Amino acid sequence: MSGAASHIDPSNKKVALLIAVLALVLAFSETLGKSAQTAALSQNIEASNLWAFFQAKTIRMTQVRTAAESAELALPGASGEARAIYDKQIDAWKKTAARYDSEPETQEGRKELVARAKAAEEKRDRALAAYHLYELGSAAVQIAIVLASAQIITGVGALGWIAGALGIVGVAFSLLGFLAPTAVHLF
Secondary structure (H helix, E strand, O other): OOHHHHOOOHHHHHHHHHHHHHHHHHHHHHHHHHHHHHHHHHHHHHHHHHHHHHHHHHHHHHHHHHHHHHHHHHOOOOOHHHHHHHHHHHHHHHHHHHHHHOOOOOOOOHHHHHHHHHHHHHHHHHHHHHHHHHHHHHHHHHHHHHHHHHHHHHOOHHHHHHHHHHHHHHHHHHHHHHHOOOOOOOO
16 A cells, blocks of 8 residues: 555545435435325325315215205195105205215215315325425535535535535424424425
8 A cells, every 4th residue: 555545534534424424314305305295296186086076076966956956846836646756856865965065974075075185285285395395405415415525625624514514404404304394484
């Protein structure tokens, strides 16, 4: 070994260790960010599907109510067996309309669909907020890695300190994304 190759600046070891830690943080932030992005897309699809189902139930309910109202108006003076048949059908239509409006046992009535769709939207919004924070954390850590690498090349110690500070910022954003994604709204 030559003299130059065998001498390793101890500060370079510290910066190399900083870069390794920053790379680890970056890996976690990127992985969690992609997971949050996928969750947001899935929840958005879920909410869209539930709102479409809600609209279909609304249309069906309106049709059944209209049929019942039309039947009531069509035979105001009917009596006897014909009236009993119409009344039975009108009652069935009204029960169907009520079931379309609220069906707690299946969670597929309009009222339940609204609650489910809003819950999916809340999950989507939370996942999107986390995704944005992870992205900010990743960006801060990537810049920190570049600055730490530049410190090794240039020997300018301030770059290492700035890299460390940006690394802390990146960790903070990643932790916010994981623990409290809706606490900070930057976008």
